[in-house]
Amino acid sequence: MSRTTFFEVEVLDGRTRQQLCFLDKVEPHATIGEIKSLFHKSYQQLYPARQDLKLHPKGKSLRDDDVLQNLPVGTTATLYFRDLGPQVGWTMVFLAEYFGPLFIYLLFYFRAPYIYSHQDAFTSSPHSVVTLACACHTCHYIKRLIETIFVHRFSHGTMPLRTIVRNCVYYWAFSAWLAFYINHPLYTPPSYGDMQVNYALAIFVLCELGNFSIHVALNNLKAEGGPKCRKFPHPTKNPFTWLFFFVSCPNYTYEVGAWASFSVMTQCLPVALFTFLAFIQMTIWAKGKHKTYSREFKDYPHLRMPIIPLLL
């Protein structure tokens, strides 16, 4: 005959301190995730991904896998709730962020009406580099869509709706801006002609392959260890992954390389500006990741820099 002490959980609103929900007979080994599901039963609109539960109103958010009896609470636990707003799953996020630029660029490539002057509608550019640029841009985003659907395994469930809208506006507007110039009737091809285009194209392709290799390597790492794996990435037999000798986040390195080569290939200032901003953002992410790795693993290689070998 087992004697389980059941817990009681009361959920208060983090701001008003009003009691929103009272759960009795909660199993001691119940997780926060399960409590969120129970809370969801009382509030149809507030699905678990929207719920943020804390032990103190200004404290850290509790994780879904935290177990109730391991938390510093008595048999009656008081949790504070905050509504995170509508959430969207990571897969949807990336699909939205990538389909936009893909489609928008093509609108400009085919010179849909009302973009350029009336007589230019549905015409095509005489320059081969413009078609090449369209192919590169399109393949870049198709690759990203494939990775989102088949390769990536996302750890956190969701992202707030507001963030997605902001990100989409940024990506969509920028791709419209750079597509406008590349496909413009007055576009000027690169100064060094075919040589410039071909070299840039070669580097672009290499960087795309590199980026893909790194994504595959990172996801294999996750698959081996499971969600709580405590291993950092290593170079594998694939030569593209040898960049791991020098940087913590070679996927970002390759991404910057791809966009930089695309800038050179099209010799278009807006593309260079986009590359620059992307570089800044990815450097911030890379530095964060690098710091996390260095802190977590004592044997983390000293030679590795966050994003640029030997430099940054």
Next chain:
Amino acid sequence: MSAPAMGTTKTAHSDVAPKKKRGPGALATAYLVIYNVVMTAGWLVIAVGLVRAYLARGSYHGLYYTIEKPLKFFQTGALLEVSGIVPSSVVLTGFQVLSRVFLTWAVTHSVREVQNEDSVLLFVSAWTITEIIRYSFYTFSLLNHLPYLIKWARYTFFLVLYPMGVTGELLTVYAALPYVQKTGLYSVTLPNKYNFSFDYHTFLILTMVSYIPLFPQLYFHMMRQRKKVLCHVEEYKTE
């Protein structure tokens, strides 16, 4: 020179938490006091210059030229505040300073025809009064001897000065539009080697439009600050 000021700061702090919690150290505080005193003086020079010129000429016309140089110097000098040492939000301060510098150089200085407009005088006056109050506020705060009058002025005058300044700024940009369009000022057209274009005229219009969401946010932020700062003092007074 700064020793007496530092002396008062130290005695005022002697019964407060250790220096680490207090923010900038003694040297930084000295630098800040000097900076704020200089800025207060600078804007006073502009104010005095405006008043004297008006009294001498008897009209508003052409007053911009009398204070053009100090205005440029001291408004541009405010860029030093964006470094984050000054105790206010870097984003808000940075944004305000950049928009001021933009108006001073990229509009008023660059488009000569606009310099005689009354709207220029409108925003220059608004800026002058605001900055004199603001910099003396910072100066006195740093010296831990802030007269209530200055605090009250800082959080009250903006109610009129903000809209006044914004009106002057918008009218000036609007007045500059036809000249910018005619001369193609700061604009780049296609075709060119870097496949880039920039239309300054459109950019100015977009800038004007951006005031619609941004100005109310700043205004209401200041109003909330006002409630927080002035109402708390009243609570102390009644105790």
